[in-house]
Amino acid sequence: MNALVIDIGGTNTRVALASGPAIVPGSVRRYRNAEHAGLDAVLARYLSDAGTPPIQSACAALAGPVRDGRGRLTNLDWTIDEADIARVTGARRVRLINDLQAQGYALDHLSPGALIPVLHGPQVRGGARLVIGIGTGFNAAAVHAGPTGTLVTAAEAGHSTLPVSDEAGLSLARFAAGADGFAAVEDILSGRGLEHAFGWITSQAGSPRTMAAHSIVERAATDPDAAQALRLFADMLGVVAGDLALNHLPFGGLFLTGGVARAVTPYLDAPGFAASFRAKGRFAPLMAEFAVHTVTDDFAALTGCAGYLAGQG
Amino acid sequence: MNALVIDIGGTNTRVALASGPAIVPGSVRRYRNAEHAGLDAVLARYLSDAGTPPIQSACAALAGPVRDGRGRLTNLDWTIDEADIARVTGARRVRLINDLQAQGYALDHLSPGALIPVLHGPQVRGGARLVIGIGTGFNAAAVHAGPTGTLVTAAEAGHSTLPVSDEAGLSLARFAAGADGFAAVEDILSGRGLEHAFGWITSQAGSPRTMAAHSIVERAATDPDAAQALRLFADMLGVVAGDLALNHLPFGGLFLTGGVARAVTPYLDAPGFAASFRAKGRFAPLMAEFAVHTVTDDFAALTGCAGYLAGQG
Known part of the structure; x- marks a missing residue:
């Protein structure tokens, strides 16, 4: 029984086959969203490359709000619909969930080596x-x-x-605020946000510079402004994660996930x-x-989709 | 079958008898915490006044964190323990929950007249x-x-x-911050917080005054500083409630509860x-x-305790 699992991020979409709660080894493919017209095109290409396997069920995780089986990718103009996924894949059962929900459903299926301890706690x-x-x-x-x-x-x-x-x-x-003057958590705590932090630090120092997020991480050892941007990011993440902990009381632990979380983890020490x-x-x-960890498994959302489909019976 | 339901607030403790998910009419009593040595004394007095009815089960809601059947009243030096409640009441089954959790369990048992609409929404x-x-x-x-x-x-x-x-x-x-310099949501959004707002407004105007929270509410029609403190409170409540809505996506509605929420509701228009x-x-x-309502039922936490005991079967 093949299930198709899909992780639609802001920049990339990952697709894989799943059997029960496990990803089929070697079946993961990654696609740049900007190079495709929409999810339909990505899925058609994946299934064609995979030799058009029969798909019984599908679960897609989306980086944006989901309601009544529909959602929009917040950072790109893609509308995602369970009915469209069913049409393109032939799956009888399709579920669309938020990508962070998928990360939550993955927690029980991660290997112990997939976690880096950040803060210890009972x-x-x-x-x-x-x-x-x-x-x-x-x-x-x-995750309750x-x-x-x-x-x-x-x-x-x-x-x-x-x-x-x-x-x-x-x-x-x-x-960091948008044109409307509202500064959101994401205006600092994201890839773009790290760039804001770097831009602000260099502006404050009187020599404004811009640098891409991945370069800030790569050059931190040699560029003091990049290192300071990462320290600022780590401080802000501490404040926000602490507030979230007070709002959810996660006595079972906090789990940082996503590409930027993994990149900044060395600076959380x-x-x-x-x-x-x-x-x-x-x-x-x-x-x-509250204990804090970083999830190193880049495909955890796909694992969560598989776990979600398997858990629904 | 009598159940005892208890709402331990920061200032008052309310006690009642419940039958299934309903409060027994006329059985509610209110006690000022400051006049009692602890919860044991309150419960002993209630049961004595009620003619020592046999109690099969009890549920207490506490204004503070609860773990492993124990909790401390955040704003007073009372430690609350399920075992103590069992000893004093003779109940075989005792549950201690957070008071806001009790309010959540009450939502399905409130009468329609117990809600004032504040913001409309689907x-x-x-x-x-x-x-x-x-x-x-x-x-x-x-509430999920x-x-x-x-x-x-x-x-x-x-x-x-x-x-x-x-x-x-x-x-x-x-x-509004404490001695440690940390300003929390509660330092404005509480009875004490409304007093901080009033103190700040009058300080800013160059003639610092202090006024008790209930007086600020009572004098708003005649004292411009009091009216301004309530507007500031309403603005801050909007920001905080909006942030909480983004953190919980309550498409089923937000429900404001508690004495201060009821007092400021006319200013939320x-x-x-x-x-x-x-x-x-x-x-x-x-x-x-997101729709927003105010819960007018002052005994909703007691109803929630009764609903929680009944729902546990």
């Missing part, structure tokens, strides 16, 4: 868990052990207010991240109870 | 709902329809970072609340999809 088995995704955008999904199964909640956490606590933060928020994560006034002691 | 049956409690403190609880029942999540949302987006907000946050609730940049259109 991890309560059966406690709520929180996945925080940082890539093209930012989002979070809480319900009476008969796992419940993963949807959110648009990256579009909530960027936290500010001093004049420097206000200046940063204004630098420095004291900035832990200090800003825990700086919640008289609730600071509670913050020491 | 309310999706089966969609997630969000209860926001504002009284001595601030907290939120998401799980595979076999209602799941209400716990949080300490009032201790997350107070949102700031301009110099005035920064000044307000510094005025003014444009400030709706405008700040919806001012989320390019996500503003999504914000129009």
Whole structure:
């Protein structure tokens, strides 16, 4: 029984075949969204390359809000519809979920080696868990052990207010804000956001520069501004992840995922991240109870789609 | 079969008898915490006044974090333990839950007249709902329809970072912050927080005054500073409730509850609340999809405790 699993990110779409909750080895392919007219074209190409296998069910994870089996890719003009996926693939059963929800459904199926510890803490088995995704955008999904199964909640956490606590933060928020003047979490905590942090730091120093996110990460050892941008990013991630922890009480742990989260993980060891994560006034002691990890498995959303389809029976 | 239901707030504790998911009419009593040594004393007095009825089960809702059947009242030095409640009441089955979780379990048992509409929006049956409690403190609880029942999540949302987006907000946050310099949501959005807002407004105007929260509400028609404090409170509530909506996507509606929420509800009609609730940049259109209500039933937490015990079977 073949299932098709699809991870539609802001930049790339990944497609694979799944058998039960497991990805079929060697079946993962990645496509650049910008090179395709829409998801239909991506799926047609995948199935053609794979020798048009019969597909019984399909699950797609989308980087954007999903309602009633439909959604739009927030960062690109693609509309995704369960009915379209059924038509192109021939699948009888199709489910469209948010990509962070897929990351949540993956947690129980990750290999132990797929996690890097960031902050230690007592991890309560059966406690709520929180996945925080940082890539093209930012989002979070809480994973709750319900009476008969796992419940993963949807959110648009990256579009909530960027936290500010001093004049420097206000200046940063204004630098990163969109044309409407609203500075969201995602305006710093994303690939684009890291570029904002770098642009702000160099502007403050009187010699404004721009640098692509991947270059900021690559040049941090030799470019002090790049290193400072990463420290600023780590501090802001600490504040935001701490606020999210207070909103979801993930005593089962926090799990950072996505390309940007993986890239910045070496910078979360420095004291900035832990200090800003825990700086919640008289609730600071509670913050020491939350463990934080980074998920290194780049295909976790596909695993989550497979797990979701298998779990639905 | 008698159940005892208990709502331990920051200022008062309410106790009642329940039969199934319903409160026994006339059985509700309210006690000021400050006049009692602890919950044991309150319960002993209630049971004695009620003629020592046999109690089979009990559920207590606590204004503070609950773990492993124990919790501490955040705003008073009371430790609450399921085992103590069992000992004092003789109940065989005792459950301690967070008070906002209790409000969540009450939603399905409220009479239609118990809700005041604040913001209209399409309310999706089966969609997630969000209860926001504002009284001595601030907290939120998401209500999800799980595979076999209602799941209400716990949080300490009032201790997350107070949102700031301009110099005035920064000044307000510094005025309201604790000795550690951290300004939390609860430092404005609570009874004490409304007093901070009033103190800041009068300080800004050059004639600092203090006024108790209930007086600010009572004198708003005649005292311009009091009216301005309520407008500031409504604006901040809009920002925070909007951020919480992005974090929980409550397409089934938001429900404001607690004494302070009820007191400020007349001021949520003014444009400030709706405008700040919806001012989320390019996500503003999504914000129009969330309906907001105020729960007028002051005993909803007790109803939630009864519903929780009945739902557990």
